[in-house]
Amino acid sequence: GAVVSQHPSWVICKSGTSVKIECRSLDFQATTMFWYRQFPKQSLMLMATSNEGSKATYEQGVEKDKFLINHASLTLSTLTVTSAHPEDSSFYICSASKSGETQYFGPGTRLLVL
Amino acid sequence: GQQVMQIPQYQHVQEGEDFTTYCNSSTTLSNIQWYKQRPGGHPVFLIQLVKSGEVKKQKRLTFQFGEAKKNSSLHITATQTTDVGTYFCAGPRGAQKLVFGQGTRLTINP
Numbered sequence: 001g002a003v004v005s006q007h008p009s010w011v012i013c014k015s016g017t018s019v020k021i022e023c024r025s026l027d028f029q030a031t032t033m034f035w036y037r038q039f040p041k042q043s044l045m046l047m048a049t050s051n052e053g054s055k056a057t058y059e060q061g062v063e064k065d066k067f068l069i070n071h072a073s074l075t076l077s078t079l080t081v082t083s084a085h086p087e088d089s090s091f092y093i094c095s096a097s098k099s100g101e102t103q104y105f106g107p108g109t110r111l112l113v114l
Numbered sequence: 115g116q117q118v119m120q121i122p123q124y125q126h127v128q129e130g131e132d133f134t135t136y137c138n139s140s141t142t143l144s145n146i147q148w149y150k151q152r153p154g155g156h157p158v159f160l161i162q163l164v165k166s167g168e169v170k171k172q173k174r175l176t177f178q179f180g181e182a183k184k185n186s187s188l189h190i191t192a193t194q195t196t197d198v199g200t201y202f203c204a205g206p207r208g209a210q211k212l213v214f215g216q217g218t219r220l221t222i223n224p
Contacts, residue, residue: 108156
C-alpha cells in the first residue's frame with residue numbers, strides 16, 4: 001500500500017512555456033501533499049504544502065505565482081511551473097501523507113527547460 | 115530555524131566494509147525518519163524512530179536514535195553493491211512537514 005505516482009516522469013520544454021505535473025496517491029486518500037525540488041547532488045527542498053480543498057502554503061522564497069499548486073481531491077495534486085526558465089530545470093518530487101503520518105514519495109519528474 | 119545536519123557528505127567503501135552516516139538536529143525531535151534514494155530514483159522510506167535511545171534493525175541496517183533525541187545514526191554492516199545510494203535523515207518541522215539532512219552518498223567498490 002501507499003503508492004504515489006507522478007506524471008510525467010520527465011519533460012523537456014522551451015523557455016517561457018508552462019508545465020503541469022500531476023501527483024496521485026493510488027491506494028490511499030492523502031490529506032496532505034507536499035512538493036519538493038531537488039537539484040543535482042543536493043537534498044530535497046520543500047517548496048509547498050497542500051491540503052485538499054485549501055490553498056497551498058509556500059515555503060519562504062518560493063514564488064506562488066510561478067509554481068501553481070492545485071489540490072483538487074484527496075488523491076490528486078498538481079504543480080504547474082509557469083513561464084519556465086532554464087533555472088527551473090530540476091527534479092520535482094511530490095509526497096503524500098495520511099493524517100500527518102509518514103510521507104510517501106512519488107517517483108519524481110525531471111524537468112529540463114531549454 | 116531548525117536544521118538537520120548529516121555527515122559525511124560522501125562515503126566510498128569497498129564491498130564488504132561497514133558504513134555509518136550520522137544525523138544531528140539543532141532541536142529535540144519527536145521522531146526521526148530515514149530514507150534511501152538510489153541514483154536516478156526517488157526517496158524511499160526506510161524507518162521511523164520515536165523513542166529516546168531506540169535501536170531498530172533491518173537485516174544489515176541498524177538505526178539508532180540518541181538519548182537526547184537530537185541525533186541519529188544509520189549503520190550498514192558488510193555493504194553490498196545494492197546499498198549504493200544517498201541516505202537521508204529527516205526530522206519533523208511543525209505538524210506535517212519534514213526537514214531533510216543533506217544526505218550521505220554511498221558508493222561501493224565491488
